Amino acid sequence: MNEATPIKGDQPDEIDFMELDNIIEMDFNNDPENLIMILQAIQGRYNYLPRPALRYIAEKIDVPLSQIYGVGTFYSTFSLEPRGRNIVSVCLGTACHVRGGERVRERIEESLNLTDGETTDDMRFTFESVRCIGCCSLGPVVKINEDIHGRIGAAEIAETLEKYE
Amino acid sequence: MKIRSIKDLEKTGIEHRKKLYYPDVIKVNIGMASCGIAAGAKASFEKAVTEFHGDNGIQISQTGCLGFCEEEPLVEILGTGKPRVIYRNITEQKIADAIRGYMGRNFNKKWILGQMRDPLCLLENHIDNPVEGVAKLDGIPFLEDIPFYNKQKKIALRNCGYIDPDSVEEYIARLGYFAFLKALNEMTPGEIIEIIKKSGLRGRGGGGFSTGYKWETCAKHEGERYIICNADEGDPGAYMDRSILEGDPHNILEGMLIGALAIGSSRGFIYVRNEYPLAVKRLITAIKEAEKYGLLGDNIAGTNFSFHVKISTGAGAFVCGESTALMASLEGQVGRPRAKYVHTVEKGFRGSPSNLNNVETYANVPAILLKGPEWYAGMGTEQSKGTKVFSLVGKIRNTGLVEVPMGISLREIVFDIGNGIPKKKKFKAVQTGGPSGGCIPEQFLDLRVDFDELTKVGSIMGSGGMIVMDQDTCMVDVARYFLDFLKEESCGQCNPCREGIKRMLEILTDICDGNGKEGDIELLEELSVMIQDFSLCGLGTSAPNPVLTTIRYFRDEYESHIRDKKCPAGVCKALFHYEIDAEACNGCRLCALKCPEEAITGEKKKLHILNQDECIKCGICYEACKFDAIVIR
């Protein structure tokens, strides 16, 4: 993402601060120890971590913004940029790897013309790789949003992706 | 109702044991762990609920995972005086027929995996035998008599698939919380610790440290002490912790309660990885249920012992499974490990004495207290007691979770329980211990699996992932794969790990790309020693293991990559190509139809041609051909 491109959600008026208050105060007691879970809740709501929200959290729970950015960038589930409507995660855990997970990855990358972590221009798909989602018995596994597609072959990728608008 | 004594527990137990084993209705128990759901169990569940809506004679319930993931969705149907039957592969399309068939005594025998009997090893002398009075079905084996189950002994997994994980009553019906109440009412902390020490239980999170000894050390340090459960399960390919949390969450709470009594703690934390939302959901329900019965919270069972449990989730960082990183993450910080001059049992979470154990470790604790340390120590080997759960995955016919006594041979696990390698391929190696472990070749198939034997061959027990590899797995690629994983997951604090792993990965990538040079293997070995010796935490010190074991046992594969520029397994794209074997091809057109690049041409019943310029080596034709006519050259 180009630095100069305005990101949706970068403007404070796009954030519902009342709702943030609810999350930070009611669900997580303004407790800095809950920072990771607060960020998860916010990402659950906005699909990524909007910057004004991070600034707001810093004030609310009295933690330096640098630490919040630290946490937001250290853990792989967090994204500081908007993500697509559908999150396609290919499992590259060992069990999936030996059953052809790499080939599945290549097919997805080719079908969507994306590499790991990227989003299509129309915001339809974000593609990412994960390392084991605990359904190893069904490898290779692709997770699209909440749906787990097990024993998926490279040949079935295009068709499966079609189902997600 | 609040539970105040063993008597209260017994009352609840008897009442629900009846519902569990002698229901007034036909009970349909659907295995609804994540793996089952992914295989279609949720759709089956919903279908059953709508189909039999309003029928008071049928109750549709959920259970955890019985372990035989290959055959999921698994569905058990039972009724008083009727057989207890486990059906396999019961998808949405089959569920209604399976239930109707059962009710009409017209069992679809082809769909039956076996007849259910409880895992007896733990509860046989304690509860009235639930098998009594159950009608038998001729010609259908009991689960424990089929090869997948007959070498297993379920302790940690004793309730997974046998109870509804959201029901504390069903847990109590199977003697849940009895061990805890016994400890609460009758034992001193020292006595509990003594029992755990005597049982020989070693931590199941990877290191294999003595649990009793860890508790004893933690109890000695002053300050507010914490009991923490490591449910980060970062080892890719391992999912036993997930299965226990999803299938038997009260077992973990009870193990932690006993630990809390032993070390003197009133606060517990469970750190669950972000990828396991269902485990979190089931834990939250379990905590509420246990609180309802007064088994968790303030003044438990009317005593002055209080214990509160909080669930925290990770956010996708492998290194957070390491004890000091986990505790930093629990504090809401970046999960970076620290040097352990001072151990976490002395100064851990919030700078206080903290006892961290793995999920499976806690799962064994109530069982040990119930049956006694001698019983537990009677299983396993000299230095590794009890059982271990392994996730048997990869190139294996019967994938699933298996709990076996320590000391069983790899051959028994892979070939008897796992039923060998599919598609008549040849076994190549078993990978254990995840990114910290190694690949064990065929010559060690008779190895007795325990902590020490695995270490002797250069691997480790780890958390119990067992990934089977066949002739189509390239061992150089596997080494490269693990280093790529570790490079991503290294926290970057210390030089040897951050730079060393990166350098090793570059060399391995060169080898896989056909740019390997003489001397690369030796350089890898040299770097390995440096990283092992000088890294800050366990991630770095064990990182070279996958490389070292593959060099040790599969040096010839490295050499053919470097010298002959060939990848014999057909994985490294720069080092092989596919060809069509003129003898074997019968012109069925399947490969040509499936090829996404239209690189294969040929008429029906005539030899096909593969155009090398168009081929992207995606492997689709190789997988598709039923006549082994696509060959790796």
Ligand SMILES: Cc1cc2nc3c(=O)[nH]c(=O)nc-3n(C[C@H](O)[C@H](O)[C@H](O)COP(=O)(O)O)c2cc1C
């Ligand atoms: C890089 C790294 C990752 C680890 N990941 C896990 C894990 O996912 N789960 C776990 O239980 N232990 C993990 N461990 C081991 C823990 O540090 C710790 O030894 C263990 O949780 C202690 O519990 P136990 O004594 O019951 O085994 C990991 C260790 C290292 C160095």
Ligand code: FES
């Ligand atoms: S390795 Fe892919 S789900 Fe576990």
